[in-house]
Amino acid sequence: MPPLAIAMGDSAGIGPEITAKAWEVRVAEGLAPFFAVGDPTAVRSVWNGPIAPIGDPREALALFAEALPILPIGDTGPVIPGTPSLGTAHIALQSLEVATGLASAGAAGALVTGPVSKAQLYAIGFTHPGQTEFVAERCGITADNAVMMLAGPTLRVVPITVHVPLAQVPALISPELIVAKGRVTARGLQRNFGIANPRLAFAGLNPHAGEGGAIGREEIDILIPAIERLRAEGIDAAGPFAADTLFHARARAGYDAALCLYHDQALIPIKTLHFDDGVNMTLGLPIVRTSPDHGTAFGIAGRDAAHPGAMIAAIKMAAAAALRRIEATA
Numbered sequence: 001m002p003p004l005a006i007a008m009g010d011s012a013g014i015g016p017e018i019t020a021k022a023w024e025v026r027v028a029e030g031l032a033p034f035f036a037v038g039d040p041t042a043v044r045s046v047w048n049g050p051i052a053p054i055g056d057p058r059e060a061l062a063l064f065a066e067a068l069p070i071l072p073i074g075d076t077g078p079v080i081p082g083t084p085s086l087g088t089a090h091i092a093l094q095s096l097e098v099a100t101g102l103a104s105a106g107a108a109g110a111l112v113t114g115p116v117s118k119a120q121l122y123a124i125g126f127t128h129p130g131q132t133e134f135v136a137e138r139c140g141i142t143a144d145n146a147v148m149m150l151a152g153p154t155l156r157v158v159p160i161t162v163h164v165p166l167a168q169v170p171a172l173i174s175p176e177l178i179v180a181k182g183r184v185t186a187r188g189l190q191r192n193f194g195i196a197n198p199r200l201a202f203a204g205l206n207p208h209a210g211e212g213g214a215i216g217r218e219e220i221d222i223l224i225p226a227i228e229r230l231r232a233e234g235i236d237a238a239g240p241f242a243a244d245t246l247f248h249a250r251a252r253a254g255y256d257a258a259l260c261l262y263h264d265q266a267l268i269p270i271k272t273l274h275f276d277d278g279v280n281m282t283l284g285l286p287i288v289r290t291s292p293d294h295g296t297a298f299g300i301a302g303r304d305a306a307h308p309g310a311m312i313a314a315i316k317m318a319a320a321a322a323l324r325r326i327e328a329t330a
Contacts, residue, residue, distance in 0.1 A: 001326060002109040003060040003069070004034035004318055007099035009114025011042035011079045011088040013296030014306035019114065020047040021308035022315060023068040029312050032319035034112070035060035035069035037099040039091050042079045043070065046302055057107045073098060081302025089120035096131060100138045103287040110288035110318035111135065114311075115296040129163050131291065132282050139285050144177065147184040147283040149257065150266060150293050151317065152274025155247065156257040158185050158283075159266040169262045170205065170218060178202070178226035178259075185257055186235045188283025191328070192321035193256075201246060201255035202227055202239030203265055209242045247273075276309040279317045288321045290314040 009015030019036050020043055022029075036043070040051055052067035054060055060069035074091045096113060103111040113131050128134040136146035149158045160181050161172050182200055189198035202223055203209075206216035213220050223240040230237035238255070245251060246258055247269040260266035270278050270293065278293035292310035300306055 001032070001319075001322060002107060003057055003064065004032060004110045004112055004315060004322075005057065005071075005099040005102050005108035006034050006036045006112045006315070007092075007095040007114055008036050008038035008042065009095075009116045010084055010092045010120065010296050011039050012081055012084040012301060013115055013117065013298055014301050015114030015296070016042040017046045017301070017304070017306045018292065018308040018311040019043070020049055020068055021306070022311045024049065025308070025312065026064070029316070031312065031315050032109070033061050033064040034315060035064075035071055035108075037071045037102075038073050038095040038114075039079065039088075040070045040072055041077075042088075042091075043068070045079045046081055046304070057102055071098070082298045082300075084117050084120050084296070084298060086120065086124055089117065089124045089126075092116045093121060093124065093126060096134065097138070100135050100287075103289070104139060110290070110322040112311075112314050112318050113289065113291040115292065115294060117296050117298075132162075132280075132289075135282060135287075135289050136285060139287060141285055144180045145184060145284045147181055147188060149185065149188065149281050149283050150270040150278055151281055152270060152278045152313075154249075155252055155270055155273055156189075157266040157270050158257055158259045159261075159263050160259055161262050163263065166262060166264075173205070173218065173222055173261055175222055175226040175229065178223065179229050181259060182226070182230045182235060182237055183233070184284040185259060186230075188281075189256055191325060192281065192283065192288065194324050195256050197236055198257065199255045200230070200235065200237045201241060201251075201258045202237065203243040203246050203258060203260045204240035205261045207242070207244075209240045276307050277313040278310055279314045281317060281321070288318050288325065290318040290321075
């Protein structure tokens with residue numbers, strides 16, 4: 001398998017630090033070979049370990065045991081950890097573009113993306129809601145056919161709507177959207193996790209899943225018809241369930257992924273349970289893409305305080321999914 005490509009994200013954030021720290025524990029954690037894509041200056045500003053600039057991803061396999069391979073992208077001059085700029089945003093975007101292209105071309109075994117600052121990206125003209133949508137577009141996949149899944153050792157969640165105001169959610173959800181997300185989730189669990197018959201659980205929108213219509217009709221009018229359509233297609237879909245009873249240990253044992261109606265309904269439980277090892281994986285792509293499930297953490301950048309657990313988990317999950325895909329086509 002080719003080495004994994006890690007787009008390090010914003011150079012002023014913790015992306016360079018957690019990438020370097022992941023390399024440091026490559027043997028103990030059994031990590032597949034990878035190379036970073038970004039500004040080597042950013043890594044040198046937070047880490048004193050060995051760096052090996054490369055011009056071709058294939059070089060990373062020979063160098064990985066002795067140094068962190070880096071495919072250089074741009075040079076913004078001195079990088080001040082914790083102080084993002086338009087320059088670091090440009091490097092983040094260029095790194096994402098290059099790393100995505102390498103994964104799409106098969107030169108990288110999978111894509112791992114470091115945290116970026118959306119505010120800085122928007123300031124340089126970035127028009128996508130996030131990296132997930134950008135990668136999907138570059139892969140030729142529509143937004144409805146790309147699903148953001150957050151995964152940890154004991155929980156996988158999918159937010160059906162993501163970065164939108166809560167007040168807009170009821171108008172955005174529809175049976176068609178729910179069915180589309182359910183299909184992609186089921187297929188993604190098969191392809192990336194080797195789950196032959198994925199079990200999907202759907203959270204209700206309203207308290208107590210609407211209480212039979214007494215606290216809202218979205219469950220009756222939207223969710224139940226969508227779940228019935230998925231079942232008719234042979235997908236093991238259940239619900240809607242009251243969200244406040246969906247995430248305790250016994251409930252989690254009954255499904256492979258929980259599909260939630262809005263951002264916080266999905267993100268609060270995953271970050272509560274797996275703050276240091278949660279992974280963002282995009283389902284529905286022709287490539288494998290993962291990301292640590294946290295932000296740039298500018299407040300601790302450069303202080304040697306960043307925990308690499310989520311980056312390590314993202315690398316492991318990406319490598320495992322890429323290997324499953326290779327074995328499935330062998």
